[in-house]
Amino acid sequence: MRTQVGIVGAGPAGLMLSHLLHLAGVESIILENRSREYCEARIRAGLIEQWATDMLVETGVGERLTREAMFHDGNYLCFNRALHRIDFRKLVGKGVTIYGQQEVVKDLIARRLADGGQILFEVKGTNVYDFDGKEPKIAFQHDGKTKQIACDFIGGCDGFHGVCRPSMPPGVLTNFTRDYPFGWLGILSESPPPDHELIYAYNERGFALYTMRSPTLARLYIQCAPDEDIDDWPDARIWEELHVRLGGTRKLAEGHIVQKSVTPMRSFVCEPMQFGSLYLAGDAAHIVPPTGAKGMNLALADVRVLSRAIEAFYRKNRTDLLQNYSATCLNRVWKAQRFSWWMTQMLHRYNFENDFEMRRQLAELDYVTSSQAAATSLAENYAGLPME
Numbered sequence: 001m002r003t004q005v006g007i008v009g010a011g012p013a014g015l016m017l018s019h020l021l022h023l024a025g026v027e028s029i030i031l032e033n034r035s036r037e038y039c040e041a042r043i044r045a046g047l048i049e050q051w052a053t054d055m056l057v058e059t060g061v062g063e064r065l066t067r068e069a070m071f072h073d074g075n076y077l078c079f080n081r082a083l084h085r086i087d088f089r090k091l092v093g094k095g096v097t098i099y100g101q102q103e104v105v106k107d108l109i110a111r112r113l114a115d116g117g118q119i120l121f122e123v124k125g126t127n128v129y130d131f132d133g134k135e136p137k138i139a140f141q142h143d144g145k146t147k148q149i150a151c152d153f154i155g156g157c158d159g160f161h162g163v164c165r166p167s168m169p170p171g172v173l174t175n176f177t178r179d180y181p182f183g184w185l186g187i188l189s190e191s192p193p194p195d196h197e198l199i200y201a202y203n204e205r206g207f208a209l210y211t212m213r214s215p216t217l218a219r220l221y222i223q224c225a226p227d228e229d230i231d232d233w234p235d236a237r238i239w240e241e242l243h244v245r246l247g248g249t250r251k252l253a254e255g256h257i258v259q260k261s262v263t264p265m266r267s268f269v270c271e272p273m274q275f276g277s278l279y280l281a282g283d284a285a286h287i288v289p290p291t292g293a294k295g296m297n298l299a300l301a302d303v304r305v306l307s308r309a310i311e312a313f314y315r316k317n318r319t320d321l322l323q324n325y326s327a328t329c330l331n332r333v334w335k336a337q338r339f340s341w342w343m344t345q346m347l348h349r350y351n352f353e354n355d356f357e358m359r360r361q362l363a364e365l366d367y368v369t370s371s372q373a374a375a376t377s378l379a380e381n382y383a384g385l386p387m388e
């Protein structure tokens, strides 16, 4: 088999890369080790930055999103038993879209297949090699047979635990990491969210986030231990924490809990994001803590840069955009890292014995919600920094 771009991974990064390349007249094949059903059901965050929403609509994969998503002009920070609204629309003229990541995945898979795209699901033993030479290759097993794809470029879109990043030669990558002493316990509940916009709540007992997938389906998170045992959290305990952490600012309806999971918290960046003709994108190259929901947005930003660089190579024989891929992406990645870390450190309890930290966090929350300059900075980052 031969194609122009071999893509490892059918998450948002791999699928969007394939879609953008197709629109630019470039062929690709996607390899994915999971099943289509698994990819379409995998629950992740559900907040899309303004430019990314625009890109989905402008590139023809926003039809269902336009019909079903919720469009928010602001959100709330909750502390000291009061809600404080940040009005993104007024401050920076942008909003955010609430639409589950797996809905974006479903829409992209449907569109790639309708456009004749090739996605091979449930492949095994994927191995990328020769990307330092003229013709990179991907070997894998599919339908019980060993196969190989020769290509011009490899898109490493296979996530943090994928094979692409570890395939880089020793000494090429530098890793930057930061761990956090907590995780998020997340539930999906068949009940209305407490407000039609998101609430980020700082509380003495820890952080909580009240978001949603629809007006009747709440997505709720509470700060917990990083190694939290989900069996220690019967439904009644979860609801009790969610009520306490909302500080009486809104009524919280309880509902049937349809999903429960623990989200880990980590900051990670590898530099550079490329070597030879292997280009890493999305979680394969960087992880953000979930506060602010930058993960998928960064993945979409990476592949937009990569697809344009590959298009310029085929159309104009240009290699400068390809050479600059990593530097271009890392500029945005580090700003999103900074913002995700900043939101995380402002809203979570780190040391329950240290009241200095608590007073400092409350001062920061008060500042962010009372200073137009500070609120504008939050809004600008939250709704998404400009792409160009």
Ligand code: DHB
Residues within 6 Å of the ligand: 044, 045, 046, 047, 198, 209, 211, 212, 219, 290, 291, 292, 293
């Ligand atoms: C969601 C998750 C986030 O981490 C966030 O900051 C906002 C929304 C969500 O799942 O809807």
